[in-house]
Amino acid sequence: MTALAAPAPTQTVEHPDVLRRWRAGPLAIAGLVAAFYALGFVVHDYWFNAILIPFLIMALAGLGLNLLTGYAGQASLGTGAFMSVGAFATYNVLLRLPDLPLPVSLVIGGLFGALAGVIFGLPSLRIKGFYLTASTLAAQFFLPWLFNQYGWFSNYTTSGSISAPKLVFLGADLSTPLGRYLLTLTSVVILTWLAWNLVTSQVGRNWMAIRDMDTAAAVAGIPIAFNKLASFAISSFIIAIAGALWAFAYLGTVDARSFDLDRSFTVLFIIIIGGMGSIAGAFIGSAFVILVPILISNVSANLFAGAIDAGQSENLQKILFGALIVYFLIKEPNGLYALLLRARRRLALWPLKS
Amino acid sequence: MSEALLSIRDVSLSFKGIKALTAISFDVADGEICALIGPNGAGKSSLLNVINGVYRSDRGELTFAGKALRRPRPRLAARLGIGRTFQNNALFKRLTVLDNVLAGLTRKARASLLEHTFRVGRSASENRHFRELAEDTIAFLEIEAYRDWIVGQLPYGLQKRVELARALVSRPRLLLLDEPMAGMNHDEKQEISRFILDVNRDLKTTIVLIEHDIGVVMGLSDHVVVLDYGRKIGDGTPQEVRDNPDVIAAYLGTVH
Numbered sequence: 001m002t003a004l005a006a007p008a009p010t011q012t013v014e015h016p017d018v019l020r021r022w023r024a025g026p027l028a029i030a031g032l033v034a035a036f037y038a039l040g041f042v043v044h045d046y047w048f049n050a051i052l053i054p055f056l057i058m059a060l061a062g063l064g065l066n067l068l069t070g071y072a073g074q075a076s077l078g079t080g081a082f083m084s085v086g087a088f089a090t091y092n093v094l095l096r097l098p099d100l101p102l103p104v105s106l107v108i109g110g111l112f113g114a115l116a117g118v119i120f121g122l123p124s125l126r127i128k129g130f131y132l133t134a135s136t137l138a139a140q141f142f143l144p145w146l147f148n149q150y151g152w153f154s155n156y157t158t159s160g161s162i163s164a165p166k167l168v169f170l171g172a173d174l175s176t177p178l179g180r181y182l183l184t185l186t187s188v189v190i191l192t193w194l195a196w197n198l199v200t201s202q203v204g205r206n207w208m209a210i211r212d213m214d215t216a217a218a219v220a221g222i223p224i225a226f227n228k229l230a231s232f233a234i235s236s237f238i239i240a241i242a243g244a245l246w247a248f249a250y251l252g253t254v255d256a257r258s259f260d261l262d263r264s265f266t267v268l269f270i271i272i273i274g275g276m277g278s279i280a281g282a283f284i285g286s287a288f289v290i291l292v293p294i295l296i297s298n299v300s301a302n303l304f305a306g307a308i309d310a311g312q313s314e315n316l317q318k319i320l321f322g323a324l325i326v327y328f329l330i331k332e333p334n335g336l337y338a339l340l341l342r343a344r345r346r347l348a349l350w351p352l353k354s
Numbered sequence: 355m356s357e358a359l360l361s362i363r364d365v366s367l368s369f370k371g372i373k374a375l376t377a378i379s380f381d382v383a384d385g386e387i388c389a390l391i392g393p394n395g396a397g398k399s400s401l402l403n404v405i406n407g408v409y410r411s412d413r414g415e416l417t418f419a420g421k422a423l424r425r426p427r428p429r430l431a432a433r434l435g436i437g438r439t440f441q442n443n444a445l446f447k448r449l450t451v452l453d454n455v456l457a458g459l460t461r462k463a464r465a466s467l468l469e470h471t472f473r474v475g476r477s478a479s480e481n482r483h484f485r486e487l488a489e490d491t492i493a494f495l496e497i498e499a500y501r502d503w504i505v506g507q508l509p510y511g512l513q514k515r516v517e518l519a520r521a522l523v524s525r526p527r528l529l530l531l532d533e534p535m536a537g538m539n540h541d542e543k544q545e546i547s548r549f550i551l552d553v554n555r556d557l558k559t560t561i562v563l564i565e566h567d568i569g570v571v572m573g574l575s576d577h578v579v580v581l582d583y584g585r586k587i588g589d590g591t592p593q594e595v596r597d598n599p600d601v602i603a604a605y606l607g608t609v610h
Contacts, residue, residue, distance in 0.1 A: 194471050201470035201477060202456070202463050202484065209446045209457045216444035219406060220520060221432030221461030230467055277448075 040181045048177035055290045056184045057245045062270035062282030064238030070277035072231035073211025074124050078139035080263035082236040083243025086113045088147050090244035091254045094165045102169040113240020114233040121232025125225050144256035164248040180249040191238050275337030284336045293317050359384040359560045365414030374400045375584045387554050387561045389571045392581035398564045402530045406431035406438050432461050437526030439517045441533045447506035451516050455488040458520035491523040511542050531563040
């Protein structure tokens with residue numbers, strides 16, 4: 001082992017722990033989940049709709065996109081479209097098959113999303129990178145247009161915007177803020193667990209291998225086409241359920257206009273800021289994207305005593321997000337997640353210099 | 355000599371009219387180490403790419419383990435048991451050494467996507483089994499100390515070894531090594547040579563390798579094939595090839 005031994009790590013070589021997954025113990029995870037459930041019973045109603053529900057749903061959408069982009073390396077701007085598929089499919093299942101239990105309707109909505117994902121993922125078998133991203137725009141423009149254009153999807157409502165049917169499960173009314181929160185949280189917990197299983201298995205490894213070098217992956221025996229389409233399917237399944245929850249548990253209406261290109265960009269920002277290729281990253285990014293605007297509007301209202309109006313604070317928010325995204329893309333592609341890991345390592349070694 | 359594991363018959367390859375390989379034929383016997391040598395641009399890497407389906411030949415036949423390879427594709431070649439390393443490392447840069455090696459086991463994977471998603475069925479046992487196989491190969495190539503390192507951060511020589519581990523972990527019958535010792539010093543070459551011999555003897559893996567260092571080639575291989583300008587100009591034992599006047603001419607030039 002003399003000849004090929006690695007040189008002593010220099011300062012440019014980071015300790016491997018930096019980018020390793022956060023192996024949070026099962027106890028810590030269970031504690032976190034329990035805390036979120038408990039939170040539902042102590043907070044004021046305002047919290048549900050202003051913070052907790054949108055945070056969880058956007059984190060779920062971020063999780064779905066992260067599987068596709070962060071793990072499998074296929075960039076997409078069709079997130080909003082896949083969310084709209086979930087919302088409209090679930091709406092129609094609730095409307096036309098009212099006897100099905102709510103979770104089944106959500107899963108069916110997700111399956112329609114997966115189907116749309118596979119169809120709009122087909123170009124990934126031939127093109128990559130920027131060109132693929134541009135082709136996912138086709139989904140973004142086509143699907144919401146389709147739902148607007150044909151009245152059948154919205155049960156021929158004249159406004160194109162429909163109020164969601166009542167959410168009932170096992171006789172319990174889930175239309176209250178707490179009910180909607182618990183529905184969202186439970187969906188997020190289950191889907192995150194499934195995503196975690198996937199990315200830590202051989203499937204997740206295959207996706208990352210394709211992301212890092214697809215020719216080498218093929219030579220190593222990894223089925224490229226199957227894995228690319230599977231990543232589109234599973235990612236869109238999760239995103240579609242996020243879309244259904246966005247319509248039913250958050251907005252209370254189903255409207256194609258709430259799933260526009262801006263929505264796709266927001267989800268993309270979540271994973272860029274939070275951390276590409278990490279599950280925690282989707283949650284960190286979502287918390288950031290939901291909380292920072294609230295923070296900015298509070299600060300500008302209280303600190304500057306109305307000197308900054310709402311329009312200005314919205315612009316400030318855009319400037320801040322734009323600057324952060326440029327920063328993260330250049331300096332830290334692994335996002336806030338990597339920054340947190342690094343901070344944790346420094347704290348663990350403190351006061352020694354790391 | 356035992357019967358041929360791989361037989362190449364009349365293989366030709368051209369890129370937009372430029373001939374890379376012209377009517378190449380030779381056999382690789384089961385269990386041997388076969389070296390492909392020749393000047394730069396002789397078509398050695400192209401030939402490896404034809405064997406595992408990265409390129410498709412214009413003409414010719416490949417037979418592997420008694421079966422004709424009609425439409426070789428990289429993944430099919432891998433499934434049949436043809437492993438491969440590249441001249442310029444083709445590793446999964448952002449994964450750890452362990453994950454890179456584990457990725458090489460996919461051809462042996464049986465558990466389905468749904469089994470993995472719900473952690474049921476064969477998922478857990480396969481994860482455990484793969485982990486054992488990967489650890490064995492990592493130990494065999496003596497890279498345990500780097501198991502959890504991100505490969506992009508490792509020095510070149512170690513990356514070559516990780517790539518060898520990834521190709522080896524699924525126990526291929528035939529291993530194609532494209533310049534496994536490129537850019538290494540004498541000691542490093544000795545060490546890689548030892549690994550290649552160990553793989554060949556202990557694991558009974560047939561090896562086709564491309565190498566420029568004639569000293570290493572003569573010491574390592576049972577069989578040497580010489581290419582020049584896409585044609586085969588020599589084929590035989592190291593001694594025969596060394597004495598072949600065409601080979602000497604290709605390497606040293608001739609008196610005109």
